[in-house]
Amino acid sequence: MGKESKKTQFKDAADLLRQFSLHGKRENRLSILLGLLQIAMTILFAFVVADILDNALFQPEKTLPTAQVWLILTLSLLTKAVATYMQNNIANQASIKIRSQLRQFALNHCFTLNIRLFPRFKTAELSNLLSTEINSLRLYFADYSAQKYLAVLMPIAVIIAAATVNWLVPIILALTAPLVPLFMILVGKKAGQASHDNLQQLNRLGNLMSDRLKNLQALQLAGTTEQEADKLFQKSESFRETTMKVLRLAFLSNTILEFFSAISVALVAVYLGLFFLDKYQLGSWSDDLSLSQGVFLLMLAPEFYLPLRRLGTLYHAKADATSVAEHLLTLNKLASQVSSNELNLEQQPLPKIDSLQLDTVQAGAKERPLHTPISITLEMKDRVLLNGPSGSGKTTLLDTLAGLYPLHQGKIKLNEVEHNIYQHPDWQQQIGYMTQTPELLFASIRENLCLGRDFSDETLFQALKDAQIEELISSLPGGLDYIISDQGGYLSGGQAQRIALARVFLHKPRLLLLDEPTANLDEATAQAFMLQLAVYVEQGGILIMTSHRPTDQHFFNKVITMQALGESHE
Template sequence: MARETARDPASRDPGAATLARIEAPAARAQRRAGVLAVLSGLGWPVQAALIAWAISGWLHGAPLTQTFLAAAGFALAGAVRAALDHAAGATLFRAADAALAAERETLIARESLRMPGSGPASAALGALTAQKLPLLVPYLTRYRPARFRSTVLPLVFLGLSFSISWAAGLILLVAGPLIPVFMALVGMAARDASERQMVEIGDMNSLLIDRLSALVDIRLLDATERTAADFTTRAEGLRTRTMAVLRIAFLSSTVLELFSALGVAMIAVYVGFSLLGTIDFGTWGGPLALGPGVFLLLLSPEYFQPLRDLAAAWHDRAAAQAVAGELAALEAEEAAPVLGRGAPAKPLPGPLSLSLHRVAVQRGPRLVRLPDLGVAAGEAVAVTGPSGVGKSTLLAVAAGLARPAEGSVSVAGQPLSDDTADAWRARLAWVGQSPHFLDAPLAANLDLRQTGADPAAAIRAAGASHVVAALPGGLSARLGETGGGISGGEARRLILARALVAAPDLLLADEPTADLDAETAAAVIAALTELKDRGTTLVVATHDPRLAAAMDRTVPMEAPA
């Protein structure tokens, strides 16, 4: 199995490398299951021989005990085959479940360590995790074992057929290869159709999450009919893509069944006319007898069965390749991993301080250079500059959410590294441009560190009392991921209240007044000023001159020449 993987063109197809990586933990189980499946398949010639022996005995007046012996042997062989198939299936599904769980854990762990704002949307990630990854299970449980069976059993059955009749063996030899040839031709179209279906599934989920988050606004704007029309259009697109995949599957199945039926029919014609004495050639000696003839008739469908199983599993392979291609594209995106493990930690000891020296951060092909910055305990600093200059990147570096490519960052007198990042983040709070809420009651969202503190004072300080009062259930209300049901300004106030509840030593705020009306912006500035007066250190990225003026000093950033 490892040698087969090594021959895959992984260097040319990143999806193939990803699929090989996912499949590697299940390789041993696939080999074991393949051997069990082959042993099960080898039991059919034994059963076919017993049936042929019994029927031949009827013709020659054999005692009835011969039929009973044949039936007992047939049942015993069937039981052994069923046990082997069961063991193979159980082995495969356990391995597939383990491989899928490992890939899902890897995917979620990697995406959780991306810098905020990078990576796929939550809807796309949810579709990939919950809907697309399970499509790997049929591939892991069917394709490799089917491929192994198709390389062993047809050759064994072909050899048995040739040992009885060279004509029957020649018929199978000509008809058999037509199935893999057509399977390869269909496989390319099946993969393209599966990829288009995967894209449509992701788009459908993204649309659903987007519309759910804006459900209140949709109702207020009386846009329900348009929203329903959007869903209808997207659903029709998904139906079209799915039907395209099914059409290819049914077409290939029909053609493959045709080839199998023609091969079996030709064997039946040859055996029938040979037993009637019309055909007197094709055997290695005398005329074809009834027993060998019946054996050939029973063996010929099983000759095609492994090839038909492989053809069916080929569609599973196409779907798995489409999913692996999407995973590979996601892995190829800039990871921008955060420092640390993202795990709870005790606050980093020492007097609060923050220092950035000659720091540069890689953003795709661009190297973003940040100004030197030193912040002492109790200071309030505004970072200003045009959009895209790197203000948000500076805050991300300060929080350990972006890894510098050059320069050094010191916090509380220690280098900011994987060893200190989690403890450093335990001393700070973050107010981002895009409010984010967990699927939990508002009270839990406001007290993420589970301190048990009463959030009422923080809610009042953030000017969010009326927001909480208007929510159904108040602090028990569950908001959407982006604050569905409340305005952007109200969501911003709740995020600020969350920062106040955390009582951080350092607050990093990224454009906290952006896109807010004058009254709401003034309330946010007042809350930040109150936090500053309490002794909390502030570093704020902003375009707002009023907010910048409320800080102790300003650090301007300029676009590179």
């Protein structure tokens, strides 16, 4: 499925749903066969019951059903019940299998795209897609996929059965049948648009909630929590209104289907009533129509419309599925726009970093680089200052050197050999990168430091000591097992940054990229931190760092001066 997620192209949302439905093709076929078995048992039951009523009420010599007749009735009912039970189970299995494939499809794209998911997709939006939205497809794959075929095959079976005793009733059924899908489609289009709007409101509400919770401390300091709470309430009300609109349309659809089904059944009943009153002799293959045949036809009429009504009640599931499929198409389109070179699909192993050479390197988007070309050779133990005015592309260059973005132009050589480092796991295992806003996990401090590897408490506290935060961690409840959020919890920005620095020291990368690491530190702590950086470099490593502190300038032995394109050289 991984390869499919990268190569498969879909014409539209319906094509995506159709192709993924193939994963449950066997189950759907079996479900259709079980549906046909049910209608066969229904026809048999109607025939036997009609014959019983005819013998008991209409024939001159009234007879009661024999044991054989009762056995046939019982077997038909039991067979139909078992078939229904098996159909539901098989349909649910198909739905689970297909939704699992869809979720894997979406996850593969997420892993492939990496940070290119953003800002097109937000965290809350992806969470909704992988959980709520894909789960909402249960009815579509479990019931609708098979029912759209049964809505054709089952009425045909009823028409064939009815045609054995009368030719006019099948015509009445066939002529009135299009009314049900016609109005189902008309209402369904409105329901589809309402479902799409409802999904958008859910994503907007999730994004807003995620953003406000992430910045709750800033809102509290600004004293705007009440205003933001009002905005959240307004968004939740918008979501409630769109949800109720979807429900209203669903109820309207059911009402219309019931109305036209009732009218159609009434037409058959009126025809049979007038026939038995000798108002006409039209429709029967013979000159007469027995009570048995009339009851048989009357019992079949509701069964003719039942599959269509079921399909109508499931039409909102199709509308929901189309909305979700369009969301998945956006993800697929985003992945297809990334070339195979950018994805580094055939990645070659990278050597251990001993030297790093930047040859006329420019960072930035495909359309426009941000700065003038940079050429420099870095050896182990080099301390490099990345210098330049705001907007010259320093952070973007660090992102590019971290392998998060492809190069706009130029070459990066490791040990004098050119390599593509974009999203390369071998590269990212050798580097450490700390941005101005450090990324932390919603987990314990220990888990934030270890990142899946095993370290002793002594080693962890040494790394915390190097980052000047050992005393604070020791004072927290639980120490290393204290839980923090992805934004640092109740820790200050500088404290969260120092935990991220401790993580860098702990993993001892060959190349260390730091973006203003001392910006939130006081002078004494910043000096102590720079001393620890000196120890790191002397142990064998390359440091590239941005800093605006004048006292930090003497620390570096090399400087890369950044200059934005369009600026004049002085």
